[in-house]
Structure formats: structure tokens, C-alpha cells
Amino acid sequence: MLQVGLTHFLVVSAILFSLGVYGIVTRKNAVMVLMGIELVLNAANINFVAFSRFSGFGLGGQMTALFVIVLAAAEAAIALAIVLNIYKQFTNVNIDEIDHLKD
Amino acid sequence: MNYYDILFYLFAIITLASAWFVVTTRNVIYSAFFLLFTFFGVAGIYVLLAADFIAVVQIMVYVGGILILLLFGVMLTNKITNVDIKSGTANLLSASLLTGVLMGALVSVMIFTDWKVEPAEIQTTTIKTLGTMLLTDYVLFFELLGILLLIALIGAASIARREKE
């Protein structure tokens, strides 16, 4: 096998990203969809850190990854609050049944 | 194959395998626990990328914060009788087709692009540099994120508390 380099990390991140998208598209439970979103964000973060390590940009990539983590935390909090609200409203969190936007 | 490579493959396999289980297991609680392994695997990858501080933050924030939050989300939105909380799935076939193509496309982009590689000098610890950058070049973003977190905190509390009419 090749010496482990930038490409390896990027491939891992690409696969992780696709798995995240798969989770988002297939799961019915809103919390599971959130897990998918976290996977996607992690994939993006791996890219940032990998480029920061291999492409001579300094630590800017790591800084961005840090900010993404913060944003993910804020996003998770808000999203779960919304999910709780939806649960109160519909007594379930299966997002394929919540399609009132259509009407 | 040196240690670095072995470690990389180990972490990559942990990450991807557990991520696979996260998105395929029908049991929500299992899913959450596999997510834990994914986060640890990603943290390991960060370490291999010489990003020690990010790795620690990953474990603290994702495992310590977001994952716990997700578990609470699971428990608050299900009538818990046992750990066997199922989650249905939809459009399995078309979705796997779609993401399969996506994965192929992305991976081929990653492999066949001629990346400009210029290894950065590896620091023994990045915390000091990151800390200085946070309070100098990135101070505006830093403050803005602080405000954002505050708003998210208030917003989350007020949204979750809203009574059903």
C-alpha cells in the first residue's frame, strides 16, 4: 500500500460524508437524522484539519474546525429543542409523517 | 507499513465501521453508542494529523456534550419501556443507490485530484498557537461565536419550553 498521506484522509472523510448523507435520507426518527448531520460535519472537519496539516496554510484549518465544532454544538441544542417541540405537537418525531408543509 | 500507517488504518476502520452501524442499526440507543465510537475514531484521526487540541475538543464537546444531548433527545421523545427503541427507515433502495453514486464520485475526486502537498512544520503542541490566534487574528469570530452560543442557549431554552396551545 501507499504511504499514508493527504489522499487517505480525504477518502476517509468522503466515505464518512456519504454515510452521513445516507443516514439523513433514510432514517425516520428526527434524532437519528441529527446523528447523520453530525457525521457530515465530522467529515468536513477531517478535511479542514487534513488540509491544515498537509497544505502549508498554517493552523487556519484547525481554527475553522474548532469553529465548526462550536457551531455543531449550538446547532444540536437548537435542533433538539425543535425536536422536543415537534414531539409535543405531534407526539412523534418521525419526520416523514410531518409533512404539513405540503398543504 | 509503519506504526503511523497501522494506527491510521485502525482509526479509519473504527470510524467508518461504527459510522456504518450508526446509519444502519434500527435500534436508536445502539446507534447513539456507535456514534460514540465514530467520534473517538475521528478524534484519533485528528491526533494523527497533529491536531492535539482539536482532538481533545472533539472528545469533550462531541462526546461530552452533543452525544449526551442526543441521548436526552432520544429519551425525551420516546415512551421508554426498554432500551429497544426502534427507528423506521424509508426509501432504502433509492437512497443507497444515490449515496453509493455520491460516494463513488467523491472518492474518485479525492483520489484523482492532484493535491498540492506541502507538509506544514509539526508543532509539539498547538494549544499555545491556537490560543494566540483566537485572541488576535480570529478575535472577532471568537466573540461572535460567544454571542452565537449565548443566543443558541436562550433560543433552545425558550423553544423547548413553549407550551402547546
Next chain:
Amino acid sequence: MSESLIINLSVAILFLPLLGFTVVVLLGKRFPKLYLFEVGIISIAFILSLIVMFAKLSYYPNNIVAQFTWITMGSAPSAGSFNIDLGISIDNITVMMLFVVNLISLLVHLFSIEYMHGDKRYTRYFSYLGIFTFSMLGIVLTNNLLMMYIFWELVGLSSYLLIGFWFEKKSAADASKKAFIVNRIGDIGMFIGILILFANYQTFTFDAIYAQIEAGNMPFGDSAWLTAAGILIFLGAVGKSAQFPLHVWLPDAMEGPTPVSALIHAATMVAAGVYLVTRIFVMLTADAMLTIAVVGAFTSFVAATIALTQNDIKKVLAYSTVSQLGYMVMSLGVGAYAFAFFHLVTHAFFKACMFLGSGSVIHAMHHEQDIRNMGGLKKKMPITYYTFLISTLAISGVPLTSGFLSKDGILAGTLAFGKLTGHWLIPLMAFTVAGMTAFYMFRLVLLTFHGEPRDHHKYDHAHESPKLMVAPLVILAALSVFIWYTPNPIAADSGWVLSSWIKTPTQVVPNETRFDFMKPDAAFETNSGQHAESHGTITHSTLYTETMHWAHYKAMFASLAVAGLGILLAFAFYFWKKLNADKLAEKIKPLYNFSLNKWYLDEVYDATAVNGTLNSGKGFSWFDQKIVDGAVNGSAYVTRVVSKISGWFDTYVVDGFVNFTALLSGFVGLLFRKLQTGKVQTYVAFVVFAVIVLLLLFKPF
């Protein structure tokens, strides 16, 4: 006592009221007794400030500065790297202000315990007093313009909260909005001024800015910008200290509870503007100083003429405050720095005493504020009467009071200024105002406390206020006597306050932009400087010192004469009834109305600023209706003619085509409607699909 102890104590004084505010505002609802905690906190702060004042004044002739770097800015390409420092600076003026603010705050807290008793937001009121005290102390202690600006806005906020404390009343809510907006106008100027200085010197710290100015470093290379910066920062003081033309908010601010008027709108916050000007005094050029002097003199004149005819007891006091603030500002403008600050301190005490006294009267008369319905209260409320009388004597400039000392100094300063520069209008206005002040203050006293009661029902129910309300009055009245400031009741210079406590700083602006008399003797060729050192108060030049000496006794006798005349007239009108005020008012009806209606300034602002906005809206609406609609109608007519011609074409040719298209799009719509599922996941899938299509389209691999 070491320097670091003084610094630590000062920081403690600063943050104690914040602690009080936080605790009371968070827990006040649950523990209604917490207002006592707030009062206790202020007592501790007051005792600490007393200690700090005596330590600083006795042992440390130099400034004590403590600062730390708050933000290290990365180096910007054009400006180079710089830091933002925060810190406190303690000089003699600071510790005196600490003492004044804490003392009055404490007395107002005590007074409010009784006055506000039974209010439904009782603890909330005390927490607001706490945040106000905190922000005011911040203004006093800071050593840089940034913190000054932050705390400046904080006092604005607390003033807003307290004016609108009874926000159920529409007039109170309106007054708080008015105060806030009018203050913002001044603050914009202040902000631009600060930015001019910061853009040039990359620092907010006073001392660092002054050091650079002294080194001959002009903003944008021109001293005119320095003048501009001085005037712009002064604009902040114009707003906060209610100078013309932004004074209109202060009389309206009397809608707040009366103890608040005493604390914020008489003694401390409105003096913050004057304090700001003392802080930037050394960087004021001659042009800026002249502007300040003229604004101050005009303000005091306008306000005094309005105060002559007002009938609301608090409105009279409010305009008198505006007038006295104008005095202080004018005094700074003419270079009488020490007297301006001295007057700030003495005025804080006697004006707070008057406001609390009026609060006591209003309390006793069951919220009656119109002096035409009072009268004869002397018998019912003797302590309130005598304390009010002492402070009235002080503001009128009667000898043996503190007001006499400070006012006389200011008048002498204006007189010397007039002689040295030829601007005689300023001393003229100052002396006129002194006479008017004596007149309207005694009019107020005579109408309120003497004569026959005019509203017997309310008079019968009036009673002396409880001890907790009277005690602050007595303390403040006691502080309005000369003995605290100087042993010699006719010469303020010989007292400790002026000879050793307040030191006039040396200007840092270049010599050619100063007034002649403010140049040091080396630049100004006179024979000898032997007097310059003997009097610590005046350090400008020998000529100035001599002129002040020349002006001293002249100003004293002139001010005594005009004050005596004013008092005599007040007695003639309202006590002996030799003259009839109503008949006189009838004779000079236009002038009387002009004064009664506050120079119609509110109406002018309504007509210009407020209605201007409304009218421009109406103008646009007219433009819309006549011009735009006219054009539209005209084109409509043309269109109608054309459309008749094309009508038949439409019916037969186009319609056929349209109907066909409608059918087609209806069919396509049915098809696409299937895609619009309302399910988020379907949409995500579409996005992914689109990404794949794009990837294949561009083939980056």
C-alpha cells in the same frame, strides 16, 4: 496605606454596586427585604470611598494608575499593531467625585426607603439605583475614553430605566424615550470624537493621547482636527449635561421618582458631562474652549429665563439645574477649571438637598407638584423648610455658603476672561443669570413655604416627613456651608479644596492654539512670575493670575449686588406684595409666554425634527399620488387606446395559443406536484442528486 491597597479599594467601590444590582434584580422578587442589602452595599462603598479619599489626598500627590491590556490586536497593515487597555486612574478629582457620588447615592437610598414605600416595584427600584451607581463610578474611575464611553451609555440606560420607572404613565414612558433619544444625538458626536483620536493615536488612554499631543502630534496633521475632536467629545457632554440645544430632555425627566431626580438629574449623572470636559480639558484648543464657553453661557441664560415662570416645583429645580450646569460648562470654557469642579461638588450637595426637599414636600402634599397650590408649609414642615432655605441661599450665592464661594469664583473667571479676550458678553450673561437665579429660587421658597395656604384641604393633611427622609436633608444642608471647604468665607482660594486638592492641569495643545493667557510664562513675555507659584490654583500665566486678582473683589461685589437685587425683587413680588406678578406678566405677555413655554423649543423640535420626518413622508406620498399616479394614469389612457386595437387580435389569435399553454402547464404542474412532498428527506435527496449531476458535469477528476 499602599498604592495597591488604594487601587484595590477603588475597584471594590466600583464593583460593589454591581453586586448589589445583580443580587437584588435576580432575587428581589423572592426576597422583598433585599433592598436592605442594596442599601448596605452602598454604605460600605461610601465608607470605602471616604477612606480612599483621605488616603489619596493626604499621602499621594501624584496620580495612581492601574491598567491591563484587554485586547491585543493583530497588526493591521496600515496601522501597525496596537493594544486596547482598560484601567483606572485615581487623582484628586476622582476621589472627590467618588465621595460625592457615593454620599449622595447613599442618602438617596435612605430617602427612598420611605419615599418609595408601598411601590409595587420597590426592590426593582433599588436594583436600578445600584446599576446607576456602578456606571457612574465607572465614569469617575476610568483612565480611557473607551471605558468612559461604555459607562457613559450605561448611565444613559439606567437614567432611561429610572425616568420610565412608572412606565404605566404615558408621560413617564415618553419622557424616558425622549431622554434616551436626545442623549444618543450627543453621544454620536462623542463617538466620532473618540474615533478621531483613536484613529490617530491608536490608544484610548487619556495620558497616552495627551502625551502624543504634547509631542506635537496633531490628528491628521492639523490642529483644526484637534479642535473638532474636542468639540465633538464635548457634544457628548452637551447631551448628558443638558446643554442647549439638547437640554430639552432634562425637565421632562422629572417624570421619574423625585429621589431619582435628586441623584441622577441634579447631582451626579448630569454632572458627568462636566466631569468629561474636565478630563479632556488639557486637549482643548482656544476655539474649542470658546465654543464651550458660549454654549455654557447661553444654556445657563436660556434655562434661567425659563425657570422664572415655571409653576411645577420640580420643573423650576430642573431648569435651575440646567442653568447651573451651563455655569460649570461656561466656567471650563473660560479656563476656570478649578472653580468649575468646585461648583460641581457644591452644586451636587445643595441641589440634591433641594430635590430631596421638594420630594419631602411632594410626599407631604400627596403628590401635588404645583407651587400655586402650596404655601404656608413653613409651620408644618420646619426641618424641610430650613434645609431648603439653606440650599436656596447657597444657590443664590449668599455669603457664608458653599455656593457663594464657587459661584463667585466662576464669575471672577468669566470677568477675567472678558478682560483678557474681549468677549464681554459671557460675563454679562453670567451676572444676569446670577440675578435671575436668586429671584426664581426665592420665588419658589416664598410661594411654597410662606404666605397663606392656597389649598386648605391638602395643607391640613401635610405633615413633616419621617426621620429617614429628613436626615439626608440635614446632612446635605450642612454640607452647603462654607466651613467644609475653606476657613475664610470670602476667599475660596485660601481653603484646602482649591489650594491643594484641585490642581488645574497644564494644557498640552500647541502654544499657538491656546488663548494668550493660557500660555506658560516662557512663551508669554512678561516681567516676572513670582505670583504664579504662590497660588496653586491658577497655573496658566502671570497675567492671568493678576487678572484673577483684579477680578476677584469686583466679581464678588457685583455678584452680591445682583443676587441681592434678585432676592429683593422676589420678596417685593411674593412676600410684601408691593408689586403684582400677574399684572406684570399681563404687561409683558409675549415675553412671559415665551418663557412659560420654554422658548417654544419643544414646539420647534416637533416642527422641525419630528414633523420634518413626518412631512417628508407626506411629501413622498404626495409625489406618489400626483406625479407617479399621473404618469401611470396617462400611460393607462394610451394603453387603453392601443389595447382596443389589439383587442380583436387577442381574442382570436393569442387566446387560442394561451389556452393551449395553460393546458400544457396544468399538465406539467400535475407532474411536478408529485415532487413537492413536504418531506425534508426527499429534498435532501434532490440536493444530493444535483451535487452528483454537477460533479459529473464538471468532471474534476
